[in-house]
Amino acid sequence: MIKQDIVIAGFGGQGILSAGKVLANAGMLEDKYVSWLPSYGPEMRGGTANCHVVISEEPVASPIINDATTLIVMNGPSLEKFEDMVVEGGLIIIDSSLVETEVKRKDVEVFRIPASKMADDMGNVTYANIILLGKLIAKTGIISKDSFEESLKKVLPAKKHYMIPEEVEALKMGMSL
Amino acid sequence: MGEKILMKGNEVIGEAALRAGCKHYFGYPITPQTEIAHYMAKRMPMVGGTFVQAESEVAAINMVYGAASAGVRALTSSSSPGISLKQEGISYASCAELPAVIVNIVRCGPGLGGILPAQCDYFQAVKGGGHGDYKMVVLAPCSVQELYELTVEAFNIADKYRILVMIMGDGILGQMMEPVEFKDKEEIISVQKNWAASGTKMNRENNVITSIYIDPEKMEKHNLKLQEKYSRIASSEVKVETYNCENADIIVSAFGSVARIVKNVISMAEKEGIKVGLIRPITLWPFPESEFLKYADVPKAFLTVEMNAGQMFEDVKMAVNGRKKVYFHGRMGGMIPTQQDILDKIKEILKV
Known part of the structure; x- marks a missing residue:
């Protein structure tokens, strides 16, 4: 059975929650079972945010992830906080422009991608989350590039649809790494 | 059934209430359920309904009392400390046999507690948080799809029995997004509310909505009537x-x-x-x-x-x-x- 339990974590404002929404929506468009659960606790006031996204071929029992198959991190504190929840053989995808800390685990696959730097070079640092999602998609095949693009149309408000071609470029960039 | 939409639990409650024909929402913001009020504030004007941000939870439940007395479908929502404030109104509305729906997206207590998920209001909901021998039907959905279906059903049960129905969730359900599939048309039971204080048009006697019976025999008789209603519900509405x-x-x-x-x-x-x-x-x-x-x-x-x-x-x-x-x-x-x-x-x- 194909199932991904994905935790995305970083600072508020990096598009952590929206990246999760786009992912979950794309999964739904492929007729998979999905759930998206944001952190809404007091830790948000300190500026960190995270969300749990489950995409599965079977109905999602609990939307709360205890064992993540993939962790995407966009700040140092989140790596420290969440690296232990990744399953053996799982993935950790790191924005290395922002996270200097090394992963302590030896039993997981780690990808360090300078996503914020790459996105900044593209002209919009907010695409960093999309570049990291690109890596996730290429590595796991949990959703297709086309569903991702379709999902953007659903999640983004119409006035932001002009960004879609660039976001797809960012995704492809992440996929090719 | 329509297409699947990815929606937040709290917003689905709002949408479901509108689909159930509820055009009157009264509330006061509190995490983790404020999105219900946001959604209603945005949508009510589009359907010709009424959204009121009340000055307090006490006011909101009494506005529900008023709206339900007039025979319309009414909703209020809050989270634990706010639901505590509503208890007096809940007891009064229960005695007056008013149909309405109350949502409690429970947070941890006691006291002001915290905003994270909890189920610590079970006793308050099912044993009577207010005074007197009353019951509410309490529904506990476990998914966003069920939040939708049970919210619609809550309004039907409320009207069918003239009873308050509480939907009890928590921050996980309220905040999470899941696919939801709305029906093309809701099954809404139609009940003649000939008890409602909706205006006599000078061609009938006044309807009186009250929760005061000074005469003990009348008060006991009313209590027996309530208890009989609760047994009927207990034998036919278990899920x-x-x-x-x-x-x-x-x-x-x-x-x-x-x-x-x-x-x-x-x-x-x-x-x-x-x-x-x-x-x-x-x-x-x-x-x-x-x-x-x-x-x-x-x-x-x-x-x-x-x-x-x-x-x-x-x-x-x-x-x-x-x-x-x-x-x-x-x-x-x-x-x-x-x-x-x-x-x-x-x-x-x-x-x-």
């Missing part, structure tokens, strides 16, 4: 999900979001050769007692798992009625029971 209970080594009981964690535990336990069943009460009142009796001889023991200190636990014990031992596992303060902890508890009970 429960039973999963994997045949030949179960242990039957776990949990409601709302915790029941979903238990479903993960069921698959984990299966890999270790332990058969775990689940009885998930969907109506917390009326409580599905007979479902527990039906399976009482099957497992070695029962276990209830809740985000509180053991509240539904008492009802499960009463339902099982000494035929098997009932154990409890719970977390409080916004902590969520983990599947591993539940599995460990099961193994401890079964001594495997």
